[in-house]
Amino acid sequence: MKFGGTSVADQAAIERLIALVRAERQAEGQREGGDARGPVVVVSALSGVTDRLLGVAAQAGAGDVEGARTSLQELRKRHITVSEVITDAALREPVVAALNREFDELERVVHALAVLQEVSPRWLDTLAASGEILSSQIVAAALTSHKLLGSWVDARKAIVTDSEHTAAAPLFQETTAALMAHADPPLAAGRIPVIGGFVGASAGGVTTTLGRGGSDFSAAIIGACLGASEIQIWTDVDGMLTADPRIVKSPQVVPHLSFAEASELAYFGAKVLHPATIQPAVARNIPVRILNSHRAQARGTLITGQRPPTERPLTAVASKKGVTVVDITSTRMLMAHGFLRRLFEVFERFKTSVDVVTTSEVSVSVTVDDPRRLPAIIEALSGFAEVAREEAMAIVCVVGDGLQRDPALAAGVLASVGDVPLRMLSQAASRRNITFVIRESDLPAALGRIHDKFFSEVIA
Ligand code: ASP
Ligand code: MG
DSSP: OOOOGGGGSSSHHHHHHHHHHEEEEHHHHTTOOOOOOOOOEEEEESSTHHHHHHHHHHHTTTOOOOHHHOOOHHHHHHHHHHHGGGGHHHHHHHHHHHHHHHHHHHHHHHHHHHHTOOOOOHHHHHHHHHHHHHHHHHHHHHHTTSOEEEEEOOHHHHOEEETTTTTBBHHHHHHHHHHHHHHHHHHHOOOOEEEEESEETTTTEEEEETTTHHHHHHHHHHHHHHSSEEEEEEESSSBBSSOTTTTTTSOOBBSSHHHHHHHHHHHTTTOOOGGGGHHHHHHHHHOEEEEEETTTOOOOEEESOOOOOOOOSSOEEEEEEEEEEEEOGGGTTTSSSSHHHHHEEEEHTTTOOEEEEEEOSSSSEEESSEEEEEEHHHHHHHSOOOOEEEEEEEEEEEETTTTOOOHHHHHHHHHHTTOOOSSEEEEEOSSSSSEEEEEGGGGGHHHHHHHHHHOOOOOO
């Protein structure tokens, strides 16, 4: 069970977490074939804390010791207040002492960094990691004080990574061994291991982090290494939605997605979860469930490697605004080889990624969502092609495994958008999605029409 920042934001949130863990444990005790072990709890830092800690690092690096110390004092106070959720004073005192030691240490680090006026990625990791190191200690003791026998597991001992600071990759063999040594014994003893997400350490013991939002990744790594029966991502929304709620009036929660569908949706803006982060779990066939810690009764979204076909032909629609289309035309392309390589080399040289690509014999159109280097790109392309750009465009990506099964469905989707002009159109080899580019101003109409036609009936 992984709880994100808003699910451990304050005492009330942690009390909800405790109730959810208690319910899960009871359900597991009654489950047939269940081994009554677990769950393992993975937590993010209290909401906003990672941002604050990175802010402290920036202040220290800029020599602003006073600003950094003020931030640390506020953070210290917040953590001490939240630790009151540990109702048993005998359990709370050692946590508050550990917390004070951690913040004393951070103050020393800040002074050192301010002298150096430079923050290396290694120090950034040391600072950022304390958010999860603290939240996990609070939650472990809070579980115990609520008669659930939590057991804090130091993520720096349990997750072994390479030394790529701020974006470390887990070493699975070493991590499995470390988890067997540190998380399995408490599990076997009927306790509930609590591990900070996002954090690990290199084989040499230096603290690393897995990158922003990395707690989901931690949960997947831990679940995969320990062979969990399910991974639950507890967050503050009901799950993945059939469309962007800011554009479509009443989107619904998608009950069940395949991993491939989730990946396509995330690519174009569905923000709930980055599918790459749950890949270790999916590779082992472990189901991942997205759930709302504020509304435990909501059924959430289940993501599995494969998904049984449903009545519903489409799964969801993702969309992305603020896209620029670049048209590159050259008669030199006609029957010539090497043209595409030259063209894409320009985007590569200016470190700009393209999302949708369509091509005909004499022209190529691509979409770009980061226009910063476009003037330079266009200048370079102009050396061998005619280039035009069009801004304020939007990508619509209609996703559903049903598109593979029903060859007429794609045509039905396009028909439903009616008179909205399509600027680009692409169906990838997976045939799991159909993607098109329209004017941003047409987005509400297009999404609304697709949604009305394919998603309006209520899910049974
Ligand atoms: N606390 C980390 C972050 O904010 C990791 C996470 O919450 O997933 O990026
Ligand atoms: Mg988060």
